[in-house]
Amino acid sequence: MSGELPDEAKTAVNAALDAENAAVWTYELVTAFVTRSQVQAAVAEATGVHEGHRDEVQRLISATGATPPAAAPAYSLPDRVTDEGSAIRALVVAERECAIGWRAVLENTAPGEVDPAVRRLALTALTTAATRATRWRITIGQDPAAEAQPGKP
Template identity: 50%
Template structure:
């Protein structure tokens, strides 16, 4: 059985929730993708979000806890009407994942969990940068990814 401090468990549950929301948002964005390369990028991102979500849920279960359930829908804030607004939503989802994984890094001492959190933080930051470049948003790269 894995031991999680209260702080690490809260942070990990938050990261799982962000990953679940990102998966939902990526599903929505598929309807607005338009180009094959955008659909491919969405598909690749979904695979990575699933992988990270599943890894985090395993750690939570191994600690004898229950992972948070996915919601049937998520608040997207502004209406998604086209490819640009869909990609803006993807950027927001990636930012939320960065915040979740950074919190895991800051609240866990477990080396394996920290490797997963660093992977989650860096892949989300990289994807957010690529999405910003896709829609011409500057600056494309953010300083200090995951900073709330």
């Protein structure tokens, strides 16, 4: 991708990157609280996916000649994480924040206005975040498990 992003797109892409950084941080935090092997495997897989999205958006930002914003040293969670259930609830929030960020990228870019790779990444990341949030909600028995409009604030 070359050239500058329009201001609205740049703001949305930077927010999506921040959400991905927060998700990586949250997934790494919850590893201390998940005990079931199936949940541990899902956490490890999701961490890798979020790291991949983070790395890709950093590359896309760099390709515009801009410097990607750095990750914060820590992120706030809405609730204290003390066990596997609260850890999974934190993951639902992280996935929802990613979905919000990536939906904003789609809403603030238009085909032909930005490199198609930006919109492909946004659609892929929104879809995986919404799917993963649904799986986590199912894991903790939250009803409804799926959001009607993923990423809508």
